[in-house]
Amino acid sequence: MSCKFRLLLENAEQLVVICNKEEEFLLQEGMQRLVVLEKASLVVGSDGFIKAIGPTDVIRAQFSLAEFETVIDCTGKCVLPGFIDAHTHPVWAGDRVHEFAMKLAGATYMDVHQAGGGINFTVEHTESASEEELFCSFKQRLERMLRSGTTVVECKSGYGLKLETELKMLRVIERAQREMDIGISSTYCGAHSVPKGKSAKEATDDIIEHHLPALKQMALNGEIHVDNIDVFCEKGVFDLESTRRILLAGKAIGLHLNFHGDELNPMNSAELGAELGALAVSHLEEISDEGISALAAAKCSAILLPTTAYILRLRQPRARDMLSAGVIVSLGSDFNPNAYCFSMPMVMHLACVNMKMSLKEALAAATINAAYSLGRSHTHGSLEVGKQGDVVIINAPRWEHVIYQFGGHQELIEYVAIKGKIVYKNERILDL
Numbered sequence: 001m002s003c004k005f006r007l008l009l010e011n012a013e014q015l016v017v018i019c020n021k022e023e024e025f026l027l028q029e030g031m032q033r034l035v036v037l038e039k040a041s042l043v044v045g046s047d048g049f050i051k052a053i054g055p056t057d058v059i060r061a062q063f064s065l066a067e068f069e070t071v072i073d074c075t076g077k078c079v080l081p082g083f084i085d086a087h088t089h090p091v092w093a094g095d096r097v098h099e100f101a102m103k104l105a106g107a108t109y110m111d112v113h114q115a116g117g118g119i120n121f122t123v124e125h126t127e128s129a130s131e132e133e134l135f136c137s138f139k140q141r142l143e144r145m146l147r148s149g150t151t152v153v154e155c156k157s158g159y160g161l162k163l164e165t166e167l168k169m170l171r172v173i174e175r176a177q178r179e180m181d182i183g184i185s186s187t188y189c190g191a192h193s194v195p196k197g198k199s200a201k202e203a204t205d206d207i208i209e210h211h212l213p214a215l216k217q218m219a220l221n222g223e224i225h226v227d228n229i230d231v232f233c234e235k236g237v238f239d240l241e242s243t244r245r246i247l248l249a250g251k252a253i254g255l256h257l258n259f260h261g262d263e264l265n266p267m268n269s270a271e272l273g274a275e276l277g278a279l280a281v282s283h284l285e286e287i288s289d290e291g292i293s294a295l296a297a298a299k300c301s302a303i304l305l306p307t308t309a310y311i312l313r314l315r316q317p318r319a320r321d322m323l324s325a326g327v328i329v330s331l332g333s334d335f336n337p338n339a340y341c342f343s344m345p346m347v348m349h350l351a352c353v354n355m356k357m358s359l360k361e362a363l364a365a366a367t368i369n370a371a372y373s374l375g376r377s378h379t380h381g382s383l384e385v386g387k388q389g390d391v392v393i394i395n396a397p398r399w400e401h402v403i404y405q406f407g408g409h410q411e412l413i414e415y416v417a418i419k420g421k422i423v424y425k426n427e428r429i430l431d432l
């Protein structure tokens with residue numbers, strides 16, 4: 001073979017393929033059998049897609065005449081698929097470090113929210129920030145995510161609430177989609193909180209009558225590309241009926257349903273997600289047994305967010321019950337001003353320790369299953385020929401180190417590549 005390729009990763013100690021039969025997602029049983037090759041190589045073509053994976057000798061012989069833009073000797077290192085962060089709120093101004101102290105002193109999430117803090121605090125600051133300011137801080141956050149191994153991230157609006165500010169946030173996300181390498185799944189979350197001076201019913205009507213038609217028009221004009229619609233379905237925020245109306249209106253304009261549910265109170269959100277054909281429901285700390293069965297039957301993914309339960313000292317999501325019932329379990333960082341965590345390695349660690357997931361389950365939940373929850377598992381989430389060449393290379397001989405070394409990923413992740421292009425090289429790791 002004599003043509004030119006973008007990247008050769010040679011002789012990895014372990015190359016974590018995840019799955020190799022074009023699976024859309026993995027259930028509990030499949031998660032136990034993750035495909036891991038030893039002493040293996042991977043080739044990414046000049047189009048950014050994976051062309052070959054296999055034993056070092058075989059790839060060497062097959063590509064002996066080929067030219068590569070970049071070759072990395074992965075001896076002693078492991079190659080994993082880029083992590084997929086299935087739930088974040090990364091566009092905002094005004095941090096909430098003062099609220100962290102309040103919560104440590106005993107205030108609950110809803111105490112802070114109802115006193116005008118929480119999401120409403122961030123809404124005020126986001127409204128007064130310029131689009132450029134929002135973009136600059138968002139870009140820095142995406143860069144930090146990338147350095148932690150995230151190559152695709154779901155990004156929500158939802159600190160605008162008013163149409164004008166929601167659109168400002170969505171334009172910021174759109175600009176990052178155009179200008180940055182990291183993959184972005186864009187989510188309209190105008191129903192994140194009920195705006196001051198409006199009832200939930202009035203806010204619901206406004207979204208259906210004004211926001212969604214505006215989004216539809218902008219999508220038709222090619223101005224923004226929104227993938228998903230989200231609602232905070234919670235007692236004191238949007239009830240089940242308002243959530244249903246908003247989601248159905250979103251579905252009618254072609255958006256994937258992917259929403260917050262059963263977080264602080266049991267709301268039957270999981271049952272609603274299953275009924276409406278949602279791709280995913282997030283949080284689910286308070287899911288019912290019926291909700292678990294409904295998600296499994298509908299192939300609606302549960303996006304679990306270990307940082308939220310940790311920071312707010314909530315009951316842990318019932319990951320084990322969901323896995324044994326056949327639910328597609330995914331993970332997200334939930335990065336937002338309440339849960340300030342960018343790192344999927346730390347999220348996987350918390351999922352293992354606090355939610356009792358195994359290392360393999362956590363990795364599958366942060367790769368192929370997270371890709372499924374964003375409708376991208378045909379192109380992302382595993383290292384299979386034909387998929388996008390998004391990889392993380394760690395400086396350790398076994399892949400489990402990336403979860404085991406809690407907070408140590410900054411020293412461990414040596415390279416991150418997207419579509420075979422090196423987008424991060426860790427200068428702290430010296431070549432020997």
Ligand SMILES: N=CN[C@@H](CCC(=O)O)C(=O)O
Binds near residue numbers: 089263339
């Ligand atoms: N629960 C609702 N939304 C976010 C929190 C957003 C915020 O507090 O700013 C979450 O997923 O945790």
Ligand SMILES: [Zn+2]
Binds near residue numbers: 087088089260334
């Ligand atoms: Zn959230």
